[in-house]
Amino acid sequence: MIELKNIVKSYRRGSEELQILKNVSLSVEQGDFVAIIGPSGSGKSTLMNTIGLLDVPTSGSYVLEGVATEKMSDNRLAELRNTKIGFIFQQFNLLPKLNAIENVELPLVYSGVPRKERRERALRMLGLLGMEGRGHHKPSELSGGQQQRVAIARALAMQPSLLLADEPTGALDSRTGAEVLELMIQLNEQGNTIVLITHDAHIAESARRVVSIRDGQIVDDKRLAPL
Amino acid sequence: MIELKNIVKSYRRGSEELQILKNVSLSVEQGDFVAIIGPSGSGKSTLMNTIGLLDVPTSGSYVLEGVATEKMSDNRLAELRNTKIGFIFQQFNLLPKLNAIENVELPLVYSGVPRKERRERALRMLGLLGMEGRGHHKPSELSGGQQQRVAIARALAMQPSLLLADEPTGALDSRTGAEVLELMIQLNEQGNTIVLITHDAHIAESARRVVSIRDGQIVDDKRLAPL
Numbered sequence: 384m385i386e387l388k389n390i391v392k393s394y395r396r397g398s399e400e401l402q403i404l405k406n407v408s409l410s411v412e413q414g415d416f417v418a419i420i421g422p423s424g425s426g427k428s429t430l431m432n433t434i435g436l437l438d439v440p441t442s443g444s445y446v447l448e449g450v451a452t453e454k455m456s457d458n459r460l461a462e463l464r465n466t467k468i469g470f471i472f473q474q475f476n477l478l479p480k481l482n483a484i485e486n487v488e489l490p491l492v493y494s495g496v497p498r499k500e501r502r503e504r505a506l507r508m509l510g511l512l513g514m515e516g517r518g519h520h521k522p523s524e525l526s527g528g529q530q531q532r533v534a535i536a537r538a539l540a541m542q543p544s545l546l547l548a549d550e551p552t553g554a555l556d557s558r559t560g561a562e563v564l565e566l567m568i569q570l571n572e573q574g575n576t577i578v579l580i581t582h583d584a585h586i587a588e589s590a591r592r593v594v595s596i597r598d599g600q601i602v603d604d605k606r607l608a609p610l
Numbered sequence: 611m612i613e614l615k616n617i618v619k620s621y622r623r624g625s626e627e628l629q630i631l632k633n634v635s636l637s638v639e640q641g642d643f644v645a646i647i648g649p650s651g652s653g654k655s656t657l658m659n660t661i662g663l664l665d666v667p668t669s670g671s672y673v674l675e676g677v678a679t680e681k682m683s684d685n686r687l688a689e690l691r692n693t694k695i696g697f698i699f700q701q702f703n704l705l706p707k708l709n710a711i712e713n714v715e716l717p718l719v720y721s722g723v724p725r726k727e728r729r730e731r732a733l734r735m736l737g738l739l740g741m742e743g744r745g746h747h748k749p750s751e752l753s754g755g756q757q758q759r760v761a762i763a764r765a766l767a768m769q770p771s772l773l774l775a776d777e778p779t780g781a782l783d784s785r786t787g788a789e790v791l792e793l794m795i796q797l798n799e800q801g802n803t804i805v806l807i808t809h810d811a812h813i814a815e816s817a818r819r820v821v822s823i824r825d826g827q828i829v830d831d832k833r834l835a836p837l
């Protein structure tokens with residue numbers, strides 16, 4: 384489903400060139416549940432942004448569901464980002480002018496889900512995450528962990544075939560984190576693909592596969608459970 | 611040093627009033643190391659913002675170092691916030707137009723530390739946090755955990771007599787988190803006061819005292835080690 388080959392990502396700063404991803408190749412099949420672990424600054428979010436079509440590699444190829452992403456039109460890229468890929472960002476990236484419910488509904492709006500169903504799915508997902516009663520709050524009126532849960536609800540309400548989650552439980556206490564993990568395991572058992580970045584060993588060991596990154600390169604790749 | 615009595619904090623939303631802190635009283639003596647724990651949304655950050663003079667309670671009194679904060683002038687409040695209290699925010703709050711070094715130096719600028727010493731202290735603290743080589747990056751050019759380390763360096767470079775830390779290791783792997791904890795223990799052993807919010811049981815058990823908050827009220831207060 385995801386086929387990254389020889390991905391290089393670098394940034395130019397003045398005269399020097401900083402290589403963030405150094406020749407990364409990675410294959411992920413439909414239905415897998417991959418945890419990406421590694422030290423701070425090692426390139427995990429950069430790798431996830433590449434997979435999520437938010438960032439174009441400096442060189443290398445990315446084939447997604449059999450189609451070369453370099454050949455996709457901007458419209459097609461936007462459609463995939465907005466309707467097929469669910470994103471939980473490391474810093475949430477909620478829209479500040481929309482309340483929690485509206486933030487969660489946004490991908491469903493893009494996918495053309497009818498208004499009544501959209502509202503039901505958003506409320507149901509917020510409820511599963513303990514956010515009932517806070518749906519009309521804007522992000523600035525929510526605690527850190529509540530904002531993270533809205534970001535999680537927004538991604539999960541889509542029932543995405545590919546979920547990309549960057550440190551999805553960083554701001555949550557361990558019990559809420561365990562509930563979030565449970566929802567992701569359910570999504571995966573329905574056949575959807577998950578790639579998640581985590582510092583939490585407990586979450587990593589619940590994945591089917593653990594990929595370790597260090598200094599912009601993949602240094603380990605362990606299968607924990609079969610597909 | 612910190613004397614909160616009957617603190618109430620509420621927000622009005624349309625016709626209803628949401629009580630976030632419900633009659634909270636808390637005393638913290640100079641040199642203590644207090645961990646605040648509790649579920650997401652229970653009021654921890656709101657309590658810390660009150661202690662840090664970033665937010666005024668709806669009612670109740672806050673006496674800081676023997677002076678009633680309600681009586682302090684705006685200049686005095688700003689001076690305390692900028693030069694005596696070190697803050698590590700849950701969402702970092704770095705200044706986007708300044709690079710890492712400049713962000714770390716800012717409180718030292720307010721305290722009138724001379725330029726050469728300011729630069730040395732900032733570089734030294736960034737180095738202790740593994741950030742050498744990234745000092746000239748702006749926040750948008752840093753990973754999540756790197757931004758958090760800049761926020762930590764900014765607070766610690768001040769050697770503040772009161773450090774307020776809101777989930778200071780949320781974005782860090784456990785080894786870097788342990789190094790950060792070590793720096794805070796050292797600061798406390800020099801006689802400074804620390805109040806920190808954490809979801810990490812390991813960090814909480816390294817404090818001298820653990821205060822538990824649930825639903826806007828203090829429900830437990832355990833001394834783990836003497837002052």
Ligand SMILES: Nc1ncnc2c1ncn2[C@@H]1O[C@H](COP(=O)(O)OP(=O)(O)OP(=O)(O)O)[C@@H](O)[C@H]1O
Binds near residue numbers: 524525554623654
């Ligand atoms: N402007 C506001 N209007 C209404 N409610 C608010 C506002 N700001 C915060 N709240 C509410 O205050 C409560 C406490 O928030 P606070 O940020 O103190 O929680 P917290 O304990 O730090 O949570 P977390 O662990 O998730 O960071 C939350 O339920 C939040 O929804």
Ligand SMILES: Nc1ncnc2c1ncn2[C@@H]1O[C@H](COP(=O)(O)OP(=O)(O)OP(=O)(O)O)[C@@H](O)[C@H]1O
Binds near residue numbers: 424425427428
């Ligand atoms: N615009 C940029 N210019 C230069 N360097 C950058 C830029 N953006 C990111 N970087 C660098 O890319 C590296 C990898 O960043 P990335 O966000 O992928 O790390 P990460 O593994 O997700 O870290 P963390 O666990 O802290 O979130 C970092 O060292 C960062 O400094």
Ligand SMILES: [Mg+2]
Binds near residue numbers: 429549753755
């Ligand atoms: Mg990251």
Ligand SMILES: [Mg+2]
Binds near residue numbers: 656
């Ligand atoms: Mg908080």
